[in-house]
Amino acid sequence: MSPRPESPMTRSTCPYCGVGCGVVVQPTPGTTAAGDCEPSAPPVLVSGDPEHPANRGRLCSKGAALAETLGRETRLLEPRIGDRAASWDEALDHVARGFLDVIESDGPEAVAFYVSGQLLTEDYYVANKLMKGFIGAANIDTNSRLCMSSAVAAHLRAFGADAVPGNYEDLELADLVVLAGSNLAWTHPVLFQRLQAARERRPQMRVVVIDPRRTATAEAADLHLALAPGTDGWLFNGLLHHLYREDRLDLQFLEDHVDGFAATLRAARDTAGSVPRVASACGLPEADVAQFFRWFAQTERTVTLFSQGINQSDSGTDKANAILNLHLATGRIGQPAQAPFSVTGQPNAMGGREVGGLANQLAAHMGFDDPGAHDRLRRFWRAPRLAARPGLKAVELFQAIESGRVKAVWIMGTNPAFSLPEAERVSDALRRCPLVVVSDCVADTETTRLADVRLPASAWGEKDGTVTNSERRISRQRAFLPPAGQARPDWWIVCEVARRMGFGSAFPYTRPVEIFREHARLSAFENDGERAFDIGPLAGLSDAGYDALAPVQWPVFAARAAGDPAIGSAPSEPDRAGLRGTARLFSDGRFFHAGGRARLMPVAPQGPSLAIGADFPLRMNTGRIRDHWHSMTRTALSARLSAHRPEPFVEIHPTDAAAHGIGDGQLARLSGPGGQAALLRVRVTAAQPPGSVFVPMHWSAPQAPAARVNALVPASTDPISGQPAFKAIPVDLRPLVADWVGFLLSRERRVLPELPYRAESRGFGFFRYELAGTTAVPDWVLWADRILGSAGDRLQFSDQGAGVFRAARIQSGRLMAVLFIGPDPARLPPREALGQLFGQAVLDDRARIGLLSGHPETAAPAQGRLVCACHGVGEERIRQAIRESGLSTQAELADTLGAGTGCGSCIPELRGLLGETVSAAGARAGIP
Structure with a gap:
């Protein structure tokens, strides 16, 4: 270490x-x-x-x-077997013996690993080596299967390699940027900042957003195509046929470098042969489709960036290939500002792909179907039991656990009982599995609760190794904190288990650099330019060179004379160690299929496989929001990240809300065909298209036990990539009939009784709990004793007839907790003013008097809902500044309050508030 x-x-x-x-x-x-x-x-x-x-x-x-x-209050700090603490030696011996017993009785394919894009490349490498090389089965898959495996499959079909052709600079150089299935402003905010800065420098630049929702990204677009969910294939097929009819294809490039043109064009013509047909299939205005087609046809410097809205579909691979077809058919690839660009969701999703972290890969971008690859890797690893066929992909892996085919599973750095489709079914499968090992840095998740053995892993800040980003750039992640408790790096944990299983000679590593050097050697082993992934020169890094390694894009070559580029690549600047990375791939038209040619793929567009109907009339789209990440194990620790959206919610169009009898701010029950349901706060917004709802995927059991949205998602997957469909799920939405609703603010984290709805978030100096019950509470005073505790002084108000109860606990002059209960969420006071009181050392008399009114006099002016997380600026403060200072532009707002000058993700929302507030002021003044 x-x-x-x-x-x-x-x-x-x-x-x-x-x-x-x-x-x-x-x-x-x-x-x-x-x-x-x-x-x-x-x-x-x-x-x-x-x-x-x-x-x-x-x-x-x-x-x-x-x-x-970086707090340690949620960390797993010691190895545990069952409910008891154990030493590392005991826990590691237990795991190794358990795996060996299963292998002896049921064979190596009864063992599986499920890993994570949160792992560093060195962690990933040894996990894949142990599973595929020495246990001897390929049952190792990753949660990256859920976000980018359709893009991987599409790259392999089109290019012969899982290789992203372009880089981030291309977004800044392009004259047209198409964002397909990506809310870039919220999911990849720094790329959005770079794009927006480029637009300010180059006003002629255009941005098209293809997304059913009017997201923050769509608000900033020159053209928003709000297509019907799942219809992307028709749009891109129609564009390909349009380009052919307008003579905008690069026929010379096609002849010299690409196969499959005739069949692909025929499929495009047959399925989406005209603008009216495309508009009808996608539910779009013909004029908007025609405008998009014209811009794409006329703009050579075009980048098409795509993400989960394309990938997370049961035809995601075909949709991604439809995008790649456009760039190959027009020759817009390998040159500055000309690229299809898949952006990944996790920090090391691409690093996991490099080492073979997917079940259908070998290591170093070799595949099971590559001639000679199995023998090559077997010899390099000296692994006579190397897996000979692909393993189980994520969804089918957990189905195999359910059926008993897999009897031992090791889950590393991820929470499948929360994140996978049919999440409750996954939980049931893990409950029945004879051996469940979880290595994680977090003590309490849906998955750790089901583990037989829990192993404490190092967290960010304690880990040392490398990661690879979406533009193929390898960067160092360096430790700056000591491990918490007994936490250890993932690579160390894997190697210790491997040694105890009898494979010690293949896992001799004592530092991450030793693993990295082997990984680099393997990438170059018998490569000769046949595999895109090659970082061979990094195999010679000294310890000091690894420590100082500057970010570099693969493939990596030793710096050579000018004018001597690598085959199939455009060189980038040499890094500080004299190594040359690769800015762009395929600049010479050479690809990685046999014969060096790319392939167009005929696409027969398909809509969502599950139909809506009377019982489930809406389509659910799941995704991410601006300030939270995955299951919130990290972001929920920050008060300012929790303030923008403090509880789980569902967005619905006003017409659908009215049809379902649901009002803004109410709680509602979202149900799906599998019988599961989630309770969520309703947000009525015209940004959500009619007929569908949007639900963030972040709230897990520790924060909101009743809001586990992926329990509603069926296990429908793309037949090629195995990636689940998370974007067009049939659902129904009904108001929650609550007997009471309320909230608790507490200086200390509280253990609350079981409730139908509870959502916890972090405030500035307090914890916030939004609550609801569906049955009457017989005695509010006794109930409040359990909630608030009995120490100190109690202030209390109760009107049983009106269904109102309010109480606060004060100890040594400090507010410790305050509880508000009522029959209607709209009649509860704002939380902000009460939350400010937790910052006071001693409450004065005026604060005590106003406390139970919900409007204490000593509170500072209300900021309102947080809009700019970087600078802590709330909605009411923004509106007040607009009104009082006569602000009319986002730049004036930035100068006055600083809002929008940090990460910039809030700028679309700021502009919306400007428009609303200025319009309202004009209406009050009688200005038409």
């Missing part, structure tokens, strides 16, 4: 999305050697790295709040 660095400044990489932003970490003044500091201060300061080419100093709201998420 690497020692904690002594340098006062550490350069590392953000652990959130696939942008791969560089960060600079410095100790907070007053921090001790152990990383401890004053309770009110985080142990470190985190800022964007101005030298990192991915972000050039920018960070999003999540990255800017990283220092606030």
Whole structure:
């Protein structure tokens, strides 16, 4: 294990999305050697790295709040077997013996690993090596299967390699950027910032957003195509046929470098042969379709960026190939500002692909169907039991656990009992599995609750290794904190289990650099330019060279004379170690299929496989929001990240809300065909298209037990990639008939009784709980005793006839907790003014008098719902500044309040507030 660095400044990489932003970490003044500091201060300061080419100093709201998420209160700090603590030796012996017993009795395919894009490349490498190389089965898959495996399959079909052709600079150089199935402003905010900055420099640049929802990204677009869910294939097929009719294809490029043109064009003509047919199939105005087609046809410098809205479909691979077809048919690939671009969701999804972390891959971009690959890897690893066929993909892996085919599973750094489709069914499968091992840094998740053995893994800030971002850029992640408790790096845990299973000679590593060097050697082993992934020159890095490694894009070559580019690549600047990365692939038209040609793929568009009907009349689209990440194990620790959207919600169009008898702010029950349901707060908005609802995927059991949305998602997958469909699920939405609703604000985290609805979030100095019950409480006073505790003084008000109860607990003059209960959520007071009282050392008499009214006089003016997380600016403060200072532009708002000058993700919302407030002021003044 690497020692904690002594340098006062550490350069590392953000652990959130696939942008791969560089960060600079410095100790907070007053921090001790152990990383401890004053309770009110985080142990470190985190800022964007101005030298990192991915972000050039920018960070999003999540990255800017990283220092606030390093607390240890939620950490798994010791190995545990069942309900008891264990030593590392005992726990590792138990795991190794359990795997060996299963292999002896049922064979190697009865064992499986399920890993994560949160792992570093070195962690991933040894996990894949152990499972495929030495246990001897390919049953290792990753949660990246859920977000980018359709793009992987499409790349392989089109290019012969899982290789993203372009880079982030292409977004800035393009004259047309098409964002398909991506809310870039919220999911990859730094890329959105770079795009917006380029638009300010180059006003002629156009952006088209293809998304059923009017997202923050769509608000900033020149053209928003709000197509019907699942109809992307018709749109892209129609565009291909249009380009052919308008003589905008690159016929020479097709003849020289691409196969499959005739069949692909025929499929496009037969399924979407005209603008009216496309508009009808997609539910779009003909004029908008025609405009998009004209812009694409006339603009050579075009980038098409796609993400989960394309991938997370049961025909996601075909949709991705329909995009790749456009760029191959027009020759818009391999050159500056000409590329199809898949952006990944996790920080090391691409690193996992490099080492073979998917069940249908070998290592180093080799595949089971590649001639000679199996023998090559067997010889390199000296692994006579190397798996000979693909393993089980994520959904089918857990179905195999359910059926008993898999009897031992090791889950690393992920929470499948929350994130997979049919999540409750996954939980049931794990309950019945004879051996469930979980290595994680978090103590309490849906999955750790089901583990037989829990192994404490190092978290971000404690880990040392590499990650690869969406533009193929390898960056170092460096440790700057000591491990919490007995936590250990994932690579160390895997290697220790491997040694105890008798494979010690193949896992001799003592530091991550040793694993990385082997990984680099393998990438070049018998390669000769036949595989896109090649970082062979990095195999010669010294320990010091690895420690100092600057970000570099693969393939990597030793720096050579100018004018001597690598085959199939456009060279980038040499890095500080004299190595040359590759900015763009396929610049010479050479691909990685046999014969060096690319392939167009005929696409027969398909809509969602599950139909809506009388019982389930709406389509559910799931996704991410601006300030939270995955199951919130990290972001929920930050008060400012929790403030923008503090509880789980469902967005619905006003016409659908009226038809279902649901009002804004009410609680509602969302149900699906599988019999599961989720309770969510309703947000009525015209940004949501009629006939569908949007639900974020973030709220898990520790924060909101009744809001596990993926329990509603059927296990429908793309037949090629195995990626689940999360985007067009039939559902029904009904008001929750609640006997009472309420909220609790508490200085301490509280253990609450079982309730139909509970949503926990972090406030500034307090915990916030939104509550609802469907049965009457016989005695509110006794119930409040359990909720508030009995120490200190109690203030209390009760009107049983009106269904109102309010109480507060004060101890040594400080507000400890306040509880408000009523029959209607609209009649509960705002939480903000009450939350401010937790910042007072002693409540004065005026605060006590106004406390139970919900409007204490001593509270500062209300900020309202947080809009700008970077600078802590709320909605009411924004509206007040607009009215009182006569602001009319976003730039004026930025100068006045600083809002929007951080990560920029809130700018579309700020512009919306400007429009609403200025219009309202004009209406009051009688201005038409």
